[in-house]
Amino acid sequence: MRKFFAFALVAVFLFAFLADAPAFAAGYKAEYKLDIVPNLNTGWGMGATYFTDLIRERSGGKINIKVYPNAQLSAGKQTNAFMLLRNGAIDFACQSTINYSPQIPELNLFALPFFMSGQPDRYKALDAITHGKSGELVAEAIEAKGAKFLCYGENGFRELTNSKKEIRTPADLGGLKLRVVGSQLFLDTFTALGSNPVAMPWSDTMSSLQQGTIDGQENPINTFFPVKVYDFNKYVTNWHYMGDPTMFVVNPTVWSSFSSEDQDLILKAAKDAAAYQIALARVGVDENDGGKNLEYLKSIGKAEGVVSDWNAELKKVGMTVTDLKPEETAQFVELTKKVKASWTDRIGAKLIEQAEADMAAAK
Ligand code: X2X
Numbered sequence: 001m002r003k004f005f006a007f008a009l010v011a012v013f014l015f016a017f018l019a020d021a022p023a024f025a026a027g028y029k030a031e032y033k034l035d036i037v038p039n040l041n042t043g044w045g046m047g048a049t050y051f052t053d054l055i056r057e058r059s060g061g062k063i064n065i066k067v068y069p070n071a072q073l074s075a076g077k078q079t080n081a082f083m084l085l086r087n088g089a090i091d092f093a094c095q096s097t098i099n100y101s102p103q104i105p106e107l108n109l110f111a112l113p114f115f116m117s118g119q120p121d122r123y124k125a126l127d128a129i130t131h132g133k134s135g136e137l138v139a140e141a142i143e144a145k146g147a148k149f150l151c152y153g154e155n156g157f158r159e160l161t162n163s164k165k166e167i168r169t170p171a172d173l174g175g176l177k178l179r180v181v182g183s184q185l186f187l188d189t190f191t192a193l194g195s196n197p198v199a200m201p202w203s204d205t206m207s208s209l210q211q212g213t214i215d216g217q218e219n220p221i222n223t224f225f226p227v228k229v230y231d232f233n234k235y236v237t238n239w240h241y242m243g244d245p246t247m248f249v250v251n252p253t254v255w256s257s258f259s260s261e262d263q264d265l266i267l268k269a270a271k272d273a274a275a276y277q278i279a280l281a282r283v284g285v286d287e288n289d290g291g292k293n294l295e296y297l298k299s300i301g302k303a304e305g306v307v308s309d310w311n312a313e314l315k316k317v318g319m320t321v322t323d324l325k326p327e328e329t330a331q332f333v334e335l336t337k338k339v340k341a342s343w344t345d346r347i348g349a350k351l352i353e354q355a356e357a358d359m360a361a362a363k
Pocket residue numbers: 037038078096098099155181201202218219220223
């Protein structure tokens with residue numbers, strides 16, 4: 001009889017443990033929240049969704065993350081999102097360095113005008129930073145402020161659109177009202193170029209373009225195309241003035257709640273999703289990629305519907321596409337030199353020098 005009770009007791013415990021295994025094992029949440037700024041059909045959104053899909057699949061359904069697009073988790077206030085990640089209102093994020101830059105000044109490095117595109121190959125230059133010592137220094141700065149950093153992804157190089165005229169030189173920008181992200185460096189850059197910048201959340205941009213309260217905006221093509229900027233802006237200038245990487249990050253308390261096997265799984269998924277997001281950001285716009293981004297997307301079964309020539313696509317929807325001559329770009333570079341000088345102390349002279357050394361070594 002005693003034996004029977006002992007056996008029954010063990011059986012009951014075992015059943016309770018197995019039935020409740022995922023939650024019991026580690027006290028995981030039923031669902032985690034992941035923050036992104038644009039909508040789900042942008043490269044940024046597709047990369048973030050792939051991250052959560054890989055984690056769900058590879059954890060056998062144990063770790064579920066929901067992507068919240070359109071800055072819903074920060075009620076549209078995208079430049080406050082870092083505070084929400086830090087205090088745990090947001091568990092995960094795939095965020096642009098621009099949106100966290102008000103709290104983490106080192107992140108302004110990437111937004112220094114013509115910093116990477118001044119190099120012979122802008123993509124090599126960006127990779128040299130994100131894979132180099134300077135990228136590590138930036139990641140340390142992020143962690144010091146209270147986020148677990150996983151890896152860099154990519155929004156893309158940012159191009160300029162407007163409703164008024166073709167932009168070839170700074171003189172063409174005179175007085176144009178351009179929407180920029182709520183970051184001082186952007187206001188400084190666009191003021192230095194002679195335009196009239198207006199800081200505004202991305203979530204308000206499309207309606208402001210429609211109403212004509214602003215004339216233009218700047219974003220990577222695969223972020224502005226899916227929201228049909230071309231309905232209001234007929235001119236696009238490919239000036240590549242800054243490369244905008246994303247960061248896959250986690251709230252540190254959430255991160256430490258995961259077992260070390262699950263941490264490995266999440267980190268690996270972030271790297272795989274970042275590779276996908278980076279390929280989406282580059283395919284059809286990197287004129288020197290020799291087809292390798294499309295090949296990569298094919299290799300992971302994700303090439304369907306991918307645009308392999310963005311300039312052709314932009315023309316198809318009625319946009320006038322302007323690629324700048326070197327002497328035209330040089331005029332923008334000249335006018336923004338003082339912006340770099342005035343931001344050096346805030347970003348850190350050592351960090352900028354390290355980034356320059358990383359880019360030079362990769363040439
Ligand atoms: O607000 C923008 O321009 C966007 C969507 O690119 C960012 O979140 C930085």
